[in-house]
Amino acid sequence: NAEYGVDLIKQAVADNSKIGNMMSTYIEKKMMVPDNIVLKCLTDRLSKLDCATKGWVLRGYPKSRNQAEALAEAGYAPNRVYFLDCPSDTIVERLSLRRTDPVTGDQFHLIYNPPPTLEMKRRLRTNPRDSESTIDEDIVAFDTSLEDLVDFYSNSQSVNGDQDPHTVFETLESLLVKPLPKQTLKSVI
Numbered sequence: 426n427a428e429y430g431v432d433l434i435k436q437a438v439a440d441n442s443k444i445g446n447m448m449s450t451y452i453e454k455k456m457m458v459p460d461n462i463v464l465k466c467l468t469d470r471l472s473k474l475d476c477a478t479k480g481w482v483l484r485g486y487p488k489s490r491n492q493a494e495a496l497a498e499a500g501y502a503p504n505r506v507y508f509l510d511c512p513s514d515t516i517v518e519r520l521s522l523r524r525t526d527p528v529t530g531d532q533f534h535l536i537y538n539p540p541p542t543l544e545m546k547r548r549l550r551t552n553p554r555d556s557e558s559t560i561d562e563d564i565v566a567f568d569t570s571l572e573d574l575v576d577f578y579s580n581s582q583s584v585n586g587d588q589d590p591h592t593v594f595e596t597l598e599s600l601l602v603k604p605l606p607k608q609t610l611k612s613v614i
Contacts, residue, residue, distance in 0.1 A: 433466055460495065464492070522536055582600065
């Protein structure tokens, strides 16, 4: 259940929906949920009124060209795609230093957003997905499919992710609020 689907999958399972029950079978066995089931869950969500009227943002999905093609075939082509260009050591630093307070549920980063007290720092926990070896595996998997995704999303943009997180966020936000170029209709004579 890669990053893109964790919240969506958790919600579907919590709702005890038909698709959620299908996914829980895989989750209980610690297996990846098949792409076709994740896509069904995703398209169910994207078809809701709020997504149809306000739009939607996917983070970390699609992870492969096959997923991108399936998403497009389902009628959900993003109007903007951004890839964060970031060196591996920066990615490892940002992810491996994330922590969660088991008491409050608050999330921290030991460098960018440290806990306010020593007591809180002592009780912080690390998600197993944030181990350096898991992060390295994810980076290799991403690098393997990146060229195919950039090729598929030919109008995608690269954003410098090797800046402080606030600057990266502001850059993405400014790109998102910028109006899309007007498309002209070509008539056939």
